[in-house]
Amino acid sequence: MKLTFRGTGDSMGVPRVYCDCGVCEEARESGTNRRYRSALQIEDEELGHTWIDCGPDWGKQMEAAGVRLLDRMLITHAHFDHIGGLVEWADACRWTGRQGEAFAPAETIGEITARFPWLPRQIAFQSSDDGMTIGGWHIRTWRVNHGKNGYAYAFRFDHSGSGTAWAYCSDAIALTEEQLEPLYGLDLLILGTSFYEEPYPFETRSVYDVKEALVLIEELRPGRTLFTHISHDIDLRNSYSLPEGVDFATTGMTVTI
Ligand SMILES: [Zn+2]
Numbered sequence: 001m002k003l004t005f006r007g008t009g010d011s012m013g014v015p016r017v018y019c020d021c022g023v024c025e026e027a028r029e030s031g032t033n034r035r036y037r038s039a040l041q042i043e044d045e046e047l048g049h050t051w052i053d054c055g056p057d058w059g060k061q062m063e064a065a066g067v068r069l070l071d072r073m074l075i076t077h078a079h080f081d082h083i084g085g086l087v088e089w090a091d092a093c094r095w096t097g098r099q100g101e102a103f104a105p106a107e108t109i110g111e112i113t114a115r116f117p118w119l120p121r122q123i124a125f126q127s128s129d130d131g132m133t134i135g136g137w138h139i140r141t142w143r144v145n146h147g148k149n150g151y152a153y154a155f156r157f158d159h160s161g162s163g164t165a166w167a168y169c170s171d172a173i174a175l176t177e178e179q180l181e182p183l184y185g186l187d188l189l190i191l192g193t194s195f196y197e198e199p200y201p202f203e204t205r206s207v208y209d210v211k212e213a214l215v216l217i218e219e220l221r222p223g224r225t226l227f228t229h230i231s232h233d234i235d236l237r238n239s240y241s242l243p244e245g246v247d248f249a250t251t252g253m254t255v256t257i
């Protein structure tokens, strides 16, 4: 299975449209820190061509990937930075005469279709609440705390043949023991961390920062960890002396598991 980070940014991406900080300026000029809204491209013999999340940068991400068609979309929650591209995807489905397939928690499907009631004409939404099996992959989703933003969902992938396990949890903070349970025993954890050390009061926050994530990883002990959903606080030209097996995901980065 090949995973490619088509987006690693937080809700505004990098550069932020209003911002002229050093990281945003660098993102405009040379682009080391340029980050589209978070999305993951999955290419796999059994799963086909699947993406996690479809934010407003989706069209540009598809161009960067050189991809014209997708088999399916998995959606973590109905925040705009994760679903803003569904309208464009639905148009693409209409023009190609090929219905899209999207798996999301029933709660999320309800929020999406309330806002964009015409989408089900082009995209078949299916609830992921009871998990799903595609080829040897079993995929489960569960609710995770998203701080002041309410709830999001995470996805865990287990392969029955190889025993490979990985998870995608881009928008979460203050997870309970029950919510943490599916994040144990992973070969790879993809975790959202907007800031290195977020200065704002805890009750106003919605995603782990890097320092909190490092404490969490000590407990979860995944084989490898990649941070995504990164804001303009993180400058990839700097070294953050992350522990072995822990890195920031970068735009276009590919990992094989
Ligand atoms: Zn987000």
Ligand SMILES: [Zn+2]
Residues within 6 Å of the ligand: 077, 079, 146, 149, 152, 171
């Ligand atoms: Zn969110």
